[in-house]
Amino acid sequence: MNTVFIADDELIIRQGLKCIIDWESLGFSIIGEASNGIDALDYIVREQPDLVLMDIRMPGLLGVDVVKNARDKGFEGHFIILSGFTDFKYAQSAIRYGVDFYLTKPIDEDELLEAVQALKDTIEEQSRQTGTWQHYRQKAHGMILLDILTGKADLDRINIEDLHMEADEYQVVIYEKYSHNATQMSYRFADLLKVTNEMNSSYEQITIDDNEILLLKGEFTLHKFQQFLEHYEREQKPQKDSPLDSLFITYGRPVKDLQEVHTSYQEALRLLQRRFFCEHRQHTIGYDQLPKQDEENRFELTPEVLQFYCETLIGYIQAAKRNQMAEMLHELETKLYSCDEDIPRIKLFLTDLYLSIKEKIFHLYHNADIAFPSNAEIIEFINEKYYLYEIVLFFTEQFEMIIRAIGNPSSESVMDDIIHYIEHNYMDNIKLENIAPLFGYNSSYLGKIFTKKVGEGFNVFVDKIRIEHSKELLEGSSLKVYEIAEKVGYRNVDYFHTKFKKYVNQSPAEYRKQMRKSE
The missing domain is CATH 3.30.70 (Alpha-Beta Plaits)
Structure with missing residues (x-):
């Protein structure tokens, strides 16, 4: 719906203009009116109506001046000027500033209807042209943005x-x-x-x-x-x-x-x-x-690397050394992160690693009842996984199954392995739900037996390990508090402050100051 604004100092004229023709049937909606030139100019510039009907003689600011100022401020809508004067100078001024029609009072209904109809056709044509222009402008804008992102743009x-x-x-x-x-x-x-x-x-x-x-x-x-x-x-x-x-x-x-x-x-x-x-x-x-791209961090998926991880992991499985097995898998995760190979190649390497371990264990313990998945199931499973942690979790579950099939470790030795793992990996994003599968438990059950064996909850134990290491760093290094927080596994320094004060009854800065004073 197109919009119309009416400006005339006489109320009866404004009311008459609203009723003299059926605006709605012509596709117009009257959105406002004004009785003086200053208010009219302000409204026109602010609301940008499609069509303005305005008396040429207005208090505060003449109609012609309203048109001129509106054009100067970028208004591109249409004007119909109404006047009780037939002085041609007014018409000349109005036309010079882009007025579409100049009608004399009293207003002839047919003449006004003809002018509005003509402007309706003009507005619709302009709208079509503007829409086409905006379409091509937006398309060009998108192409330029694409070139900028891909480094192909000639910015000059x-x-x-x-x-x-x-x-x-x-x-x-x-x-x-x-x-x-x-x-x-x-x-x-x-x-x-x-x-x-x-x-x-x-x-x-x-x-x-x-x-x-x-x-x-x-x-x-x-x-x-x-x-x-x-x-x-x-x-x-x-x-x-x-x-x-x-x-x-x-x-x-x-x-x-x-x-x-x-x-x-x-x-x-x-x-x-x-x-x-x-x-x-x-x-x-x-x-x-992002991983650093240098020779020091370079990790290649060679047959020798595959053999090393295969033999090492088999040794840990045979000895039921869960902590070393978990640390070795964590090390492999870290090194794969720095690998230049694409994801399909990494998945192929992991598939080969599992199948090699499976084959070796099968030959070493051919009499044991080990529920290995078929080779086809393993290949499909690894290939379909979206994340590396899902594949590593599968490995740990399978290795735990093998350990249980070829031996019967006690829960005490498992708990020692878990504590050893925490003490060596406290700086990582270590959580009960991540630890539990590494040692063959679900997180709920492990949480209960951990509290029973250790005497405190898993999260409390991890926090205490982290706080003890943070105290060592506060005493023996010049690292900033937020750097120490990151090094001991807290991603948020405010959270580290809260935990430190809970267990030490001091802020990290107060503790460091006290330790240096005592020295």
Whole structure:
């Protein structure tokens, strides 16, 4: 529906203009009126009506001056000027400022109807042309954004300001649905940033190869994104059915120049391709978690490496050394994270490793009743898994099954192995539900026997181990408190402060100060 605004200093004239023709049947809706030129100008500039009917002589500001000022302020709508004067000078001024029709009072109904009908046709044609122009502009905008992200844009030939891409800082974020079984995302991540995006001022959005890409723009938007990440870190994992629970997010580094956006995009894309290495319930991963690409960290999947892990793990299985077995699998996870090979190649390596262990154990203990899956089942299982931790969990469950089939270790020795594992891995994201399968238990049962054997709950025991190590670092190093928190396994420094004060009755800074004073 097109919009109409009426301005006349006489109330009876305004009421008559509302009734003289059937505006609704012509596709118009009257949205306001004014009795003086100043109010009329303010309303026109603010509301941008499609059509203005206005008396040429208005108190405060003449109608012609209203037209001129509105045009100067960018108003592109249409005017019909009404006047009781036939002085041609008024008509000349009105036409010069882009008035469509100049009608004299008293208004002839047919003449007004003819003018409105003509303007309706003009507005509809302009709307069609504008829609076509905007379509091609948006398409061109998307192509330019694609070129910027992929590093193909010639920025010297692009008017960055006209495209609203000028900013002091940029960052690329990619998101997709978290659950592979979900048909679609429940929320759009752009909405969770809680920023306005008028004229694409805060971010650009584009879909590339079914990935949803956001180019964040400006210090304020990047700050809002950082706050979002910090909120997620404090929660540790999103609540079920929360907005973030349906999304998986990767992000590249912040960059200062549009020319560097390509780097941020490549990092976010590479992280998306490395989702295989994420932990259970991990919903975000950033550029600082990319593995270092150097010779020192290089890990190749050679036959010799396969043989080493096969023989070592078999030795731990035969000796029922669960802690060493768990640490070896953890080491393998870490090294695979730094591997240059693609995910299918890594899955093939893990398949070969399990089948080699299975074959060796079968020959060593051919009389034992070991419920091995078939080779085809193993191949299918590993190939279909989305995450590395799922495959490692399968390995630990299978190795525990083998240990139980070829021996009968006591629960006391298992508890010693669990404590040993905690003492050597406290700095990781260690949780009861992750530990339990490594030693052949479900988390609920392990929690009960752990409390019974050790005398305190699993989480309390882990916290105490971490706090003791943090005290050593506070006494013997110059590391900052937040660095110590990270080194002992606390991802949030505020949470570390809370735990430290609970067990030591002092803040970390107070403890360090006291220790140095006593020395």
